[in-house]
Amino acid sequence: MTAMSSGTAAPRASATRRLLRSRRTTVASPILLGIIVVCFIGAWPAVKRSDVTSLSNARMPPGAQAWFGTDLLGRSLAARCILGGAISLAVGIAAAIFSVGLGVVWGSVAAMAGGRVDAIMMRIVDVLFGLPYILLVILLKIGLEGLLRLRLGLGHHATDLVILMLAIGGVSWLTMARVIRARMLTLLAAPFIEAARAIGVSPIGVWRRHLLPNLLDTIIVYAALTVPQAILQESFLSFLGIGVAPPLPSWGNLAADGVAAVNTIESFWWMLVFPCGLLSLTLLCMNALGEGLRDALDPRGDRRA
Amino acid sequence: MIRRIATRLIQLPLLLFVIYSLTFLMIVAVPGNPFQRDGGRAISPVVEQALRERYGMQDNLAFYGRYLQRLFHGDLGRSLQYENWSCNEIIAASLPVSITVGLTAIAIATLGGVTLGILAAIYRHGACDAFALFVSILGVSVPTFVIGAGLLVLFSVTLPVLPVGTWDSPLDLVRPAVTLSLVPLAYILRLTRLGMIEALQSDYVRTARAKGLSESTVIFRHALPNAMPPVLAYLGPASAAAMTGSFVIERVFNIPGMGLHFVNSVLNRDQMLILACVLVYSAILITLNAVVDVAHAWIDPRIRVGGARA
Numbered sequence: 001m002t003a004m005s006s007g008t009a010a011p012r013a014s015a016t017r018r019l020l021r022s023r024r025t026t027v028a029s030p031i032l033l034g035i036i037v038v039c040f041i042g043a044w045p046a047v048k049r050s051d052v053t054s055l056s057n058a059r060m061p062p063g064a065q066a067w068f069g070t071d072l073l074g075r076s077l078a079a080r081c082i083l084g085g086a087i088s089l090a091v092g093i094a095a096a097i098f099s100v101g102l103g104v105v106w107g108s109v110a111a112m113a114g115g116r117v118d119a120i121m122m123r124i125v126d127v128l129f130g131l132p133y134i135l136l137v138i139l140l141k142i143g144l145e146g147l148l149r150l151r152l153g154l155g156h157h158a159t160d161l162v163i164l165m166l167a168i169g170g171v172s173w174l175t176m177a178r179v180i181r182a183r184m185l186t187l188l189a190a191p192f193i194e195a196a197r198a199i200g201v202s203p204i205g206v207w208r209r210h211l212l213p214n215l216l217d218t219i220i221v222y223a224a225l226t227v228p229q230a231i232l233q234e235s236f237l238s239f240l241g242i243g244v245a246p247p248l249p250s251w252g253n254l255a256a257d258g259v260a261a262v263n264t265i266e267s268f269w270w271m272l273v274f275p276c277g278l279l280s281l282t283l284l285c286m287n288a289l290g291e292g293l294r295d296a297l298d299p300r301g302d303r304r305a
Numbered sequence: 306m307i308r309r310i311a312t313r314l315i316q317l318p319l320l321l322f323v324i325y326s327l328t329f330l331m332i333v334a335v336p337g338n339p340f341q342r343d344g345g346r347a348i349s350p351v352v353e354q355a356l357r358e359r360y361g362m363q364d365n366l367a368f369y370g371r372y373l374q375r376l377f378h379g380d381l382g383r384s385l386q387y388e389n390w391s392c393n394e395i396i397a398a399s400l401p402v403s404i405t406v407g408l409t410a411i412a413i414a415t416l417g418g419v420t421l422g423i424l425a426a427i428y429r430h431g432a433c434d435a436f437a438l439f440v441s442i443l444g445v446s447v448p449t450f451v452i453g454a455g456l457l458v459l460f461s462v463t464l465p466v467l468p469v470g471t472w473d474s475p476l477d478l479v480r481p482a483v484t485l486s487l488v489p490l491a492y493i494l495r496l497t498r499l500g501m502i503e504a505l506q507s508d509y510v511r512t513a514r515a516k517g518l519s520e521s522t523v524i525f526r527h528a529l530p531n532a533m534p535p536v537l538a539y540l541g542p543a544s545a546a547a548m549t550g551s552f553v554i555e556r557v558f559n560i561p562g563m564g565l566h567f568v569n570s571v572l573n574r575d576q577m578l579i580l581a582c583v584l585v586y587s588a589i590l591i592t593l594n595a596v597v598d599v600a601h602a603w604i605d606p607r608i609r610v611g612g613a614r615a
Contacts, residue, residue, distance in 0.1 A: 127320060127323065134552065135549075135567070135583060135586055135587075138567075138568075138571055139327075139328060139331045139332075139583070140331070142331055142332070142334075142571060143330065143331035143332075143334045147334055228446060232446075232448055235448055235450075236448065236450070236552075236553055239448075239450050239553060239556070240552060240553065240556060240568050241568075241572065242568065242571060242572070255448075255450060255451065255454070256450075258454070259450070259454050259457075259557060262454070262457070262458055269458070272454055272458070276448075276450075276451040276454060276455075279448060279451065280446065280447045280448065280451050283446035283447065283448070284442060284443070284446040284447070286446070287442055287445055287446045288442060291442070
């Protein structure tokens with residue numbers, strides 16, 4: 001716990017140094033940055049091109065005319081992969097932010113309220129933890145769909161993505177809540193919190209000024225590891241046909257199309273390889289980066305060394 | 306100990322009841338009429354009324370009560386999509402498939418993960434450790450459908466040794482089980498490696514070595530048992546997840562398992578089958594979690610005496 005005794009500047013600097021020294025992170029971050037930049041900037045021109053069908057150009061292998069080849073309807077696979085990447089990344093990142101926010105608030109409220117409120121809140125987490133994960137995401141998604149689309153009559157595509165984001169985020173906050181509560185309980189027992197309370201700082205002030213800065217490292221590490229999880233969930237759902245609905249692409253439903261396009265008679269391998277490769281590469285880099293961050297920031301340190 | 310078992314036994318039906326109610330809320334919130342096929346002709350109100358009466362779902366409240374009543378008789382209802390099939394029959398036909406795949410996967414994961422973990426801990430910072438690290442990151446990052454699709458292409462298109470899309474010989478089990486085993490393998494590998502590194506640095510291992518015991522005795526009799534509790538704790542939820550979470554694998558390899566039925570029931574709005582699948586899945590998961598919890602307390606006296614939950 002050097003962060004508490006000697007201010008935050010020095011340990012942060014050494015964490016940055018440790019992060020930069022790790023080979024995993026130095027390889028992963030530029031690749032990841034490249035994928036994210038290309039997907040989000042390329043998404044604007046890709047929106048128009050990703051839905052242009054041309055049956056005479058269908059199933060064209062990768063070449064000068066179409067970098068990644070074309071799909072069954074002759075749409076440019078490169079454009080679809082870029083737009084799909086933007087959608088997958090956006091849903092994943094938004095879901096992770098939502099779930100981290102929910103987890104931090106839930107854990108903090110439980111720890112600060114204590115007593116019966118704490119017991120009830122954590123029992124709810126226990127119960128939800130005991131439920132089948134992907135099942136819960138699917139159920140939450142169909143439930144929310146009914147609520148938002150039918151009852152409120154919202155539009156189609158955008159609502160779909162928001163529902164997906166809420167369903168994934170609404171299930172993956174449990175670990176975060178547990179970790180935050182445990183960290184909060186140790187922090188709340190520390191003398192500097194007692195001192196802050198003694199001079200009359202309000203509970204919200206205590207949380208914002210004294211607890212949150214000390215929780216930041218934990219939050220960053222878990223957020224970094226939640227993003228790839230959320231993207232993975234999204235791709236599973238889209239692969240099964242429950243997530244992002246065509247014609248909107250996502251890496252998951254592009255991969256599902258790819259699996260259908262590969263068989264023993266003739267295989268259009270590019271439809272499978274590009275979305276799967278991009279998705280796997282992104283997740284690999286995100287996990288490597290997240291674990292690098294954990295090794296650098298985790299006060300218990302050297303768990304891997 | 307008895308109290309722990311009793312608590313778990315009481316919790317099981319309560320949890321299932323909560324899950325039933327939650328699931329029910331979700332499925333009645335879904336837009337669309339379960340009796341109306343997509344793209345089909347509009348159903349006449351008289352026919353729909355008759356169908357609803359036949360399935361005992363005149364209104365939501367009646368449906369909720371009737372279904373609950375049936376559950377006490379072990380009746381999971383009739384499928385709305387597959388006429389003449391009861392949910393019990395569908396699940397009885399598909400659940401054994403999912404369980405076979407899941408348990409095979411867990412067996413592979415445990416064997417592979419523990420072996421690799423031990424090797425990585427013994428030869429730390431060596432080539433084996435690097436390989437273990439690679440496998441563990443690969444296992445948690447690459448989606449199972451990517452690995453599944455890769456294996457499918459590799460062993461059917463490129464190197465045709467395994468049959469494709471069939472489900473009648475034990476050979477068909479190989480690819481899905483291997484694919485499904487990778488995620489738990491990665492976790493078991495990490496847990497074993499960490500536990501073994503800690504154990505190998507401990508005083509009792511130094512004592513055992515100082516006594517002149519052979520290296521294999523030190524590793525298998527002294528270090529390994531102390532590295533295993535986290536792995537055992539993980540095995541419960543992992544086997545439940547492997548048995549119930551194979552939706553994607555079943556889709557890729559075209560296996561007639563329960564995951565496929567669940568996904569289809571969601572897509573078809575087959576409310577009865579959704580309820581049945583969710584309840585069976587949850588019952589398996591909760592039971593396994595409870596068994597592991599009790600077994601864990603049995604093995605580790607610290608938990609038994611303390612009685613505190615982590």
